[in-house]
Amino acid sequence: MPVLRPSPDAGPNSPTNPPTIPLPPRRAILAGTADVLVIGGGPAGMGAALGAAWAGADVVMVERHGFLGGNATAALVMPLMSFHTQRGAPADVDNTRLMPTDHGPGEPIVAGALASFLERLIGAGGAIPPSGATGYTVPFDPETYKVVAQEVVEEAGVRLLYHAFASGILGEPGRPEGVVFETKSGPVAVRAGTIIDCTGDGDVAALAGARFDVGRDGDGRVQPMTLMFRVGGFDRQAFADYVRAHPDQWRGVHGLWDLIAKATADGELDLPREDILFFATPHEGEIAVNSTRVTGVLGTDVFDLTEAERLGKVQMGRIARFLRGYVPGFGMSYVIQSGVTVGVRETRRIVGDYRMTADDVLEARKFDDGIARGSYPIDIHNPAGRGTVLKRLPPGEYYEIPLRCLLPQGVDRLMVAGRCISGSHEAHSSYRVTPTAMATGQAAGICAALAARQGGAARQVPAIEVQRELRRQGASLRDPA
Numbered sequence: 001m002p003v004l005r006p007s008p009d010a011g012p013n014s015p016t017n018p019p020t021i022p023l024p025p026r027r028a029i030l031a032g033t034a035d036v037l038v039i040g041g042g043p044a045g046m047g048a049a050l051g052a053a054w055a056g057a058d059v060v061m062v063e064r065h066g067f068l069g070g071n072a073t074a075a076l077v078m079p080l081m082s083f084h085t086q087r088g089a090p091a092d093v094d095n096t097r098l099m100p101t102d103h104g105p106g107e108p109i110v111a112g113a114l115a116s117f118l119e120r121l122i123g124a125g126g127a128i129p130p131s132g133a134t135g136y137t138v139p140f141d142p143e144t145y146k147v148v149a150q151e152v153v154e155e156a157g158v159r160l161l162y163h164a165f166a167s168g169i170l171g172e173p174g175r176p177e178g179v180v181f182e183t184k185s186g187p188v189a190v191r192a193g194t195i196i197d198c199t200g201d202g203d204v205a206a207l208a209g210a211r212f213d214v215g216r217d218g219d220g221r222v223q224p225m226t227l228m229f230r231v232g233g234f235d236r237q238a239f240a241d242y243v244r245a246h247p248d249q250w251r252g253v254h255g256l257w258d259l260i261a262k263a264t265a266d267g268e269l270d271l272p273r274e275d276i277l278f279f280a281t282p283h284e285g286e287i288a289v290n291s292t293r294v295t296g297v298l299g300t301d302v303f304d305l306t307e308a309e310r311l312g313k314v315q316m317g318r319i320a321r322f323l324r325g326y327v328p329g330f331g332m333s334y335v336i337q338s339g340v341t342v343g344v345r346e347t348r349r350i351v352g353d354y355r356m357t358a359d360d361v362l363e364a365r366k367f368d369d370g371i372a373r374g375s376y377p378i379d380i381h382n383p384a385g386r387g388t389v390l391k392r393l394p395p396g397e398y399y400e401i402p403l404r405c406l407l408p409q410g411v412d413r414l415m416v417a418g419r420c421i422s423g424s425h426e427a428h429s430s431y432r433v434t435p436t437a438m439a440t441g442q443a444a445g446i447c448a449a450l451a452a453r454q455g456g457a458a459r460q461v462p463a464i465e466v467q468r469e470l471r472r473q474g475a476s477l478r479d480p481a
Contacts, residue, residue, distance in 0.1 A: 003303065003306050003307050003310060004303065004306065005303050006018035006019070006303070026186075026187060027187070028180055028186070028187035028188055028189040029185065029186065029187065029188045029189065030189050030190075030191070031161065031188045031189065031190050032060065032159070032190055032191075033178075033190070033191040033192065034057075034058050034059060034060040034159070034190065034191075034192045034193075035052070035057040035058045035059065035192065035193050035194070035448070035449065035452035036048075036049075036052040036057045036058070036059045036060070036192060036193065036194050036195075036196060036445065036448040036449060036452065037059075037060050037061075037062070037178070037179060037190050037191075037192030037194070037195045037196070038052070038059060038060070038061040038062070038158075038196045038198055038445070039061075039062055039166050039179060039195065039196065039197055039198055039199055039203075039204050040062075040063065040064075040070065040197070040198035040199045040200065040418070041061055041062075041063030041065070041067075041068035041069065041070060041149075041153075041160075041198075042068075042069060042070015042071060042072065042198060042200060042418065042437070043069075043070055043071075043072065043114075043418065043434045043435075043437040043438040043441065044070075044198035044200070044417040044418025044419075044437040044438060044440060044441035044444075045061060045063070045068075045070065045196075045198035045417075045418075045441060046068060046113065046117065046149060046152070046153060046438060046441065047112075047113045047114070047417065047437070047438035047439060047440070047441025047442035047443075047444075047445065048061075048196045048198055048417050048441035048442065048444050048445035048448075049061045049153055049156065049158045049441075049445060050113045050116070050117075050152070050153065050156050050158075050442060050445065051112075051113060051441065051442035051443065051444070051445030051446040051449070051469075051470075051473065052196075052445035052446065052448055052449040053156040053157050053158050053445075053449075054156060054446075054473050055445070055446050055449035055450065055453075055469055055473075056449060056453065057445075057448065057449035057452050057453075058452075059156075059157070059158045059159065059445075060158070060159045060160075060161065060190055060192070061153065061158050061159070061160055061161070062160075062161045062164045062166070062179070062181060062190065063160070063161070063162050063163075063164070064163070064164060064165045064166075065162065065163070065340065066162045066163055067146040067149075067150070067162070068146060068149040068150055068153065069142065069145050069146055069149050070200065071200070071343055071344075071434075072140070072142065072145060072434055073142045073143075073145050073146050073149075073340075074339060074340045074341050075228055075339040075340070075341050075342065075343035075344075076142060076228035076229065076230060076288060076337065076338070076339045076343075077228060077343050077434070078139065078140055078142065078228070078279065078281065078288045079134070079137040079138050079139040079140060079279055079281075079288070080127075080130075080137060080138035080140065080433075080434045080435060081137055081376055081433040081434065081435065082100075082103050082106075082130065082135065082136035082137055082375070082376065082435075083108055083109060083110040083114070083130075083136075083374075083375065083376070083433075083435035083436070084103070084105075084106040084107060084108050084109065084130065084136045084375060085106035085107050085109060085375050085393075085395075085396050085397060085398055086103055086104045086105075086106045086375070086392070086393070086395060086396070087104055087105055087106050087395050087396045088104040088105070088395065089104050090102070090103065090104050090105075090132060090135075091104075091105070091132065092132060092133075093252075095243050095247070095250050095251065095252055096236075096239075096240035096243050096244070097133060097134075097135075097252075097280065098236075098252075098253060098278065098279060098280035098287060099133065099134050099135040099137060099139075099252065099253065099279065099280060100135030100136075100137060100252050100253055101135060101251065101252035101253075102135070102252065103135045103136045103137075105132060106136065106375070106396065107396075108130075108476065109373040109374070109375055109398045109476050110372070110373060110374075110435040110436065110438070110439045110475075110476055111474055111475055111476035112439065112442050112470065112473050112474045112475030112476065113438055113439075113441070113442040113473070113475075114435050114438045114439065114442075115474060116152070116474070117148070117149070117152055117438075118138065120148050120151070120152055121140060121144065121145060121148045124144055124147070124148050125141075125144065125282075126140055126141045126143075126144025126145055126147075126148060126282070127139065127140035127141070127144075127145075127282065128140075128282055135252070135253075137279070139279065139280060139281050139282050140281075140282065141281065141282050141283070161181070161188070161190075163183060163184060164181035164182070164183045164188060165181060165182045165183075166179050166180070166181055166199065166203055166204050166207070167180055167181065167182045167187075167207075168180035168207060169204065169207050169208050170189055170191060171413075173208060173209035174208065174209045174410055174411050174412065175208075175411070175412050175413055176195055176204070176207075176208040176411075176413055176414055177191055177192075177413065178190055178191035178192055178195070179192075179195060179204055192413075193413070193448075193451065193452045194413055194414070194415065194448035194451050194452065194457075194458050195208075195413060195414045195415070196414075196415045196416070196417055196441075196444045196445065196448055197350075197414060197415070197416045197417070197420065198416075198417050198418050198441055198444075199420065200344065200347070200418055200419050200420055201299060201300050201344070201347040201348055201420060202347070202348035202349070202350045202416060202420035203300075203348075204414070205348075205350045205408050205411065205414060205416050205420065206348060206350075208408075208411050208414050209410065209411060210350050210351065210408035210409070210410065210411045210414070210416075211350070211351040211408075211409060211410070212348040212349060212350050212351060212420075213348070213349045213351060213424075213425075214298070214347065214348055214349070215346070215383070215425060216383060216425040216426075217424075217425065221295075221296075221383035221384060222298060222299075222345070222346040222347065222383055222425075223345035223346040223380060223381045223383055223429065224293045224294055224295040224297075224345070224381050224382070224383060225293075225294045225297055225299065225308045225312065225342045225343060225344055225345065226290055226291075226292050226293055226294070226312070226342070226343045226345070226381075227292045227294075227308075227309070227312025227313065227315070227316055227338055227339055227342045227343065228288060228289065228290055228292075228338070228339045228343055229288075229289050229292075229316050229320075229335050229336075229337065229338040229339065230281070230286055230287070230288055230289070230335070230336040230337045230338075231278075231286065231287050231288075231289055231320065231323065231330070231333050231334065231335055231336065232283075232285055232286050232333065232334055232335075232336040233285060233330075233332045233333040233334050234285050234286060234287050234329060234330060234333050235285075235328075235329040235330075235331070235332070236280075236284060236285070236329065237329075238328045238329035239327070239328055239329030239330070240329075241328065242327075242328040242329065246258070253277060253278065253279050254275045254276060254277040254278075255275055255276065256275060256276045256327060257275060259322075259326045259327055260275065260276065260322075262326065263322050263325070263326050268318075268321070268322060268325065268326075269318060269319075269322045270318065271291070271319070271322075272292065272293040272294070272295075272315060272385075272386070273291060273292075273293045273381075273386055273388075274386045274387055274388070276289075276291050276319070276323075276327075277289070277290045277291050278290060278291065286336065289316075289319065289323075291315075291319050292311075292312045292315040292316055292319065293315070293381065293386075294307075294308040294311045294312055294315075294342070295382075295383060295384060295385060296384075298347060299344035299346075299347040300347045300348060305342065308342045309341075309342050312338075312342050313338065316335065316338055320333070320334075320335050345381065345419075345429075345432065346419070346425070346428060346429075346432070347420070348420055349420060349421070349422060349423055349424075349425075349428055350408050350416045350420050350421065350422055351408065351409050351422055352404055352405045352406065352407050352408055352409060352416070352421065352422025353404035353405070353407045353409060353422070353459075354367075354402050354404035354405050354422060355405070355422045355423055355424065356401065356402075356405055356421070356422065356423030356424065356427040356428075356431065357423070357424050357426070357427055358378060358391075358424060358426035358427055360399055360427060361374070361378055361393065361399050361426070361427050361430045361431075362378065362391060362393060362394075363394075363399075364393050364394055364397035364398060364399045365399055365400065366399075366400045366478060367400045367401075367402040368402075368463065369402045369403040369404060369463035369467075370400030370401065370402055370403075370467075370477065370478065371400075371401060371402070371403045371406075371439075371440070371443035371447075371463065371466055371467060371470060371477070372400070372401040372436060372439035372440045372442075372443055372475075373398045373399065373400055373401070373436075373439065373476060373477070373478070374398060374399055374400075374401065374430055374431050374433075374436040374439075375393055375397070375398040375399075376430045376431075376433045376435075376436065377390050377391055377392045377393065377430060378390070378391040378426050378427070378429050378430050379429050379430065380425075380426065380429045399430075400478065401421070401431060401436070401439075401440060402463075403443065403447065403463045403466060404422075405421045405422040405423060405440075406421055406422075406440060406443065406444050406447070407458065407459050408422075412457050412458075412459065413457060413458070414458075415444045415447060415448060415458050416444070417437070417440040417441040417443070417444040417445075418432075418437040418440060418441060419431070419432035419437060421440055439475065442470065442473065442475060443466055443470060443475075446466050446469045446470060446473070447461050447466045449469075450465055450466065450469065467480070
């Protein structure tokens with residue numbers, strides 16, 4: 001099926017420099033002002049909004065969808081990956097649990113906003129607490145997640161605006177004073193003392209003139225996109241029986257190599273990744289499938305996004321048919337839901353006052369201005385095809401993310417949080433996960449709130465003051481020297 005693409009004319013334009021047309025000037029509704037404006041209601045945005053509000057700031061949070069949760073709910077990226085250190089091998093390995101079996105016992109190193117939210121989510125029956133049985137992940141129900149996320153944010157006093165997509169800034173490049181949003185009511189603007197970009201893609205930071213990197217060194221390729229989907233009608237016992245009878249064909253959450261080979265030989269499957277990957281959810285007869293893969297596309301290009309959505313659905317259909325036709329336990333299965341949007345792993349990484357590296361992650365480095373901790377491995381899905389690279393931290397260790405990674409070089413009045421913070425392609429593959437994103441968001445929110453209290457810029461707030469407020473809010477940080 002053809003996908004719309006800009007058609008260059010015979011002039012100097014090319015696919016990377018398409019023709020343009022002028023648009024008339026317009027006016028926007030000024031919806032309000034705030035101490036802190038948070039763009040994006042995903043994990044980083046939730047952490048930022050809660051951190052700023054708990055620190056006493058007046059906070060507005062704007063989300064492009066009609067619900068919170070970001071990739072967790074819109075793209076069905078589940079479960080929440082581990083935020084625990086790892087010491088040794090798991091004591092109890094059960095391949096039939098459909099949970100990771102390679103994460104040994106450890107200590108949680110993210111708390112604060114994440115712990116507060118998870119307590120509410122688990123209490124509402126919307127998640128399973130992390131433990132050895134879950135591989136220290138957190139299986140969750142996305143619909144309960146949406147409800148609880150909104151409750152928690154509203155209880156903190158955060159003002160919400162849904163269905164609004166950031167498209168421009170107020171003020172000068174390098175010193176934004178607010179953001180313009182596209183809505184069903186026309187353009188809407190919000191002014192703020194400090195803006196926190198939690199879009200994942202660094203959209204607002206880029207509009208404000210921040211420099212950014214894209215992709216890996218050498219060829220600029222980014223990690224592939226994945227359309228996640230939930231499958232119901234799953235007979236867990238029948239699948240468990242198959243796993244026990246074929247122990248070489250399933251490793252916790254991935255496998256089925258022989259069945260894939262058979263379906264491929266039959267002309268029924270062309271799997272874009274190396275194996276089938278899926279996870280159990282809180283519901284007995286349901287799994288979350290993470291097996292589509294679209295390479296060579298960039299999530300900040302609307303034409304690439306269109307192609308990724310199209311190919312993702314084609315792949316989903318083929319994988320669902322393969323599961324029904326070839327895999328024990330799936331004979332009566334059906335797709336319950338696919339992501340509202342394709343899952344985007346990597347786009348812009350804003351160039352900040354410090355750039356996290358792979359060595360920072362793998363050597364478990366600590367920083368005087370550390371404001372968040374991470375322990376997830378470097379996890380790179382091959383940007384060019386099949387294969388996934390995993391590199392783990394030393395046993396029992398974690399790394400710290402410095403506050404400087406949240407401060408874009410050459411831009412005032414704006415911070416970034418979540419997967420668009422400053423770091424390399426390799427480091428990004430670790431800190432992009434939900435728990436770490438929420439931790440960086442909480443730190444950014446606190447820094448912005450302190451800037452409002454002091455009447456200055458976020459860059460002028462001492463890291464020790466951010467750390468002090470993080471501890472007061474229950475965040476998990478290294479004990480001060």
